[in-house]
Amino acid sequence: MVRTRYAPSPTGFLHIGGLRTALYSYLFARQHKGKHILRIEDTDQKREVEGSTENLIKSLAWGGVEFDEGPHLGGDYGPYIQSQRTEIYKKYAMQLLESYKAYPCFCTPERLQQMREEQQVKKLPPMYDKTCRRISTEExxxxxxxGxxxxxxxxxxxxxxxxxxxxxxxxxLEFxxxxxxxxVLMKSDGFPTYHLANVVDDxxxxxxxxxxxxxxLPSAPKHVLLYQAFGWKAPEFAHLPLILNKDRSKLSKRQGDVAVEDYMKAGYTPEAVVNFIALLGWHPGEGETQEIFSMDELIERFHIEKIHKGGAVFDREKLDWIQWQWRRRKFEEDPRQEGEKLVALVQEYIPDEWRTDRLYLERALKTVKEKILQKPQEVRGHIEFYFKENVDVNPELLTHQKLKVDMEVAARSLRAAHDALEKFDDYEYEEKIKDCLSGVVSELGVKNGQVFWPxxxxxTGEQFSPGVFEVIWVLGKEKTLQRLQEALAKIS
Structure with missing residues (x-):
């Protein structure tokens, strides 16, 4: 049976690269009807951060990466936390000593430091000089x-x-x-190094x-030789490509968000993040154009041989696009609840007073649906003008050189639009609003933009906003007429 594992160290947040490793490990196990194990590698006690294990488990669960065994689940191969397995490692370290595949090294930290400094001066690689390998059995x-x-x-x-x-x-590969x-396999404090614990546990x-x-990858030959020293069969290895910034440097905190929880807090959905990181180094194959995958689809389509060797560039714009596609997919599943879904999507980003008139809020959101499906956190900037008591319009904004709208044309269009909309009552239908304003265009004998723009x-008081028919549909008769009157007063 295929058995894979994800084995993070509890030294802080779950890195986006860690989630990718866990995801690929999970996909491979599920595809082969195998088991996926979580193991916590906490042998470096100095670097451990309190609460990290819980944070890792929470972030992995958010991403939909499931485990069959682990510290939070139990299983037949536990304990699944390395600090609880120290006696096991001591036993196997002793086995290597007894079979002369390892040796005790008594060199002090001071001697090792001096050795490294001398190697540096001579421009030699920093390697142990095997002094204790050569001492006699008696010594x-x-x-x-x-002692x-x-x-x-x-x-x-x-x-x-x-x-x-x-x-x-x-x-x-050969080394x-x-x-x-x-x-070093076992430190003087009785704790194993990563190399020993990793091989023994696997x-x-x-x-x-x-x-x-x-x-x-540089540790892999050491592990292969350690398996040979024990007389064990080594597992199959797959070393994933690095995740890179756009400038091809290694993805790091200095150049952007690298923690999974950063994306959780930013409002990204797990489906989008998992879909995105699955494509960081893997693609279903030549000629394939599909880029939106559910977890079930990933399990079905994933093949480890199709992972690229070269580094994968982390493109935030691509993540935003995938997020947009996922939100659109969810909305299309049941368009009848579109307004409710939009409110739920942005509720943490809008002030309470905007919720007073639920229908008004839903309509406002529908006019910028595509924008907030991409970035719900930016909703305020898109719809704030709907909720202002007064729109402070810069008169220059009413003009448009290309559309041939000067102040005189703007004033004439605003007066005609106001008069037509004052007599008009079908504000519930965008098509009828369009017919009304198109009538103004015909009456004045001008082009559409010379009425619609001003x-x-x-x-709105904005250079960019939803279309004029949508805006009137949301504002309704009273607010529309009030704002047109205010703009006319400003330029008269």
Whole structure:
């Protein structure tokens, strides 16, 4: 059975790249009718942030990434928090020592620092010089008996030239073992390093496929050799491409939001965020044009071999477009509730006094539906003019050089429109409002824009707004006439 895992460290928020890793791992497991496991890797106690585990679980649940086992679910392979498994790691570290696949290193931090400084001066790569690998068995026993603090280091094999493995995304890879450090497996405080805990847990939890970020690629040969040292079969590996800023630098907090909770707070829906990050490095195939995918569709269409090797650019505009498409899809499912859905979408962004007349609010929102489906948080700027007691119109806004609307044309159009709309009563129907204003155009013998532009500008006080018929439909007779009178008074 396929068993995948997502194994974050509780050091803060869930990074958008972390959600992508968890998503791909989940999709792969579900596609193969397998199990998806959550494991918390908290062996670096100094970096742990209180509440991070709960935040991670909450953010993953928001994104629709499900687990079959984990610290919040239990399971047959627990505990699922590494700090609760330290005795297990000690047992396997001892196994490596006894089989001479690892050795105790008694070097002090001071000696290691001096060694690194000397290597820096000589422009050598920063690697442990294997001093303790060469000490005699007698000296090693003496130090152990004397209680000298030590770490456990992996013995990199000296009889092999290459560490080789197959990556599901990158193909066959090989690394020169001579360039690999005798890295630390167990620290002097009894806590394992990432490398030991990771390999032991993946083996004991029967993980078949390890899907993780490209930043772990340099660690992969160490892990492959560690599996060999234990005599275990290694899982399949898939190293995902980096997520990049538009300038091709690595996605970072300095250049924008990188936490999943930032997008939750900004009003993005989980469907849109998951859809977007699924496409950060993966595409269903050549010639495919579909870009909007539900979770079920992703499970059906996802293939790990179609993940690109190169970095994926995080394009916020693309995310906004996908969000827009998702909101449109939801609205189209039941257009009868459109007004209610629009109010629900923007309710946290509008003042309470705007809700007094629910029908008026719904109508106002309908005139800017596409804009607020894209960015509901910007709703105030789009409809505020509807709720003003008085619109302070700049007379210059009533004119338009291209449309040949000067102040005289504007005044004549506003008077004629006011008189026609004063006699008009069918404000419930946009088509009839259009007929009324078209009659004004015919009466004056001018072009549409020479009436529509000054009337719309007088009613909104804005250079850009919904169309004049929609605006009149929302405002109704009383407000429409009042605003036209105020604009006329200003330019007379």
């Amino acid at each position: 090693m026993k003496e130090k152990l008996a004397a 000298v603090p030590y770490v456990v280091r992996q013995k990199m094999p000296e009889d092999l030239e290459l560490a080789e493995f197959h990556d599901l995304i990158r193909g066959d 020169k073992i001579a360039l690999l450090d005798d890295h 083996h004991l939890m029967e993980i078949t496929h390890v899907i993780r970020g490209e930043e772990w 009337v719309r500008s007088a009613l």
